Amino acid sequence: MSKESEPEAELPDYAERVLEVTELIPRGRVMTYGDVAEWLQEGGPRQVGRVMALYGGAVPWWRVVRADGALLPGHELRALAHYREENTPLRDASRASDGHLPRLDMKRARWDGRAPTEAHT
DNA sequence: AGCGTGACGAGTA
């Protein structure tokens, strides 16, 4: 086989790294797509998003969010349930009954990938 | 080989 066509029996190296970082995110914390890409120093936010869209089901995908703190379309309730479960800092939580879903408080929830420590509250 | 699209980000109006 001289062709480079290979079966995707396993994840691409890049995808594997992205998933690894995703699992590194401590409970109650989140990372943006751009942050993951920057943390890896490879690719961009869109590439990370693609990996999550395809293989995110194998990792805590709800810990990787958009920079604006908006929940994932289609999985908002699923993610919201996890956030409330992990006590992830949210914003506008009281307006949830207004058909207005809460957004993540990136100011507090954003994790730099430095110290999983830190207390919130 | 070009064009559009996407689980994006940041800037500007």
Add this chain to the structure above:
DNA sequence: ATACTCGCCACGC
């Protein structure tokens, strides 16, 4: 706060 534009990289048609 929302809407639009540009830049970014990879994939599908």
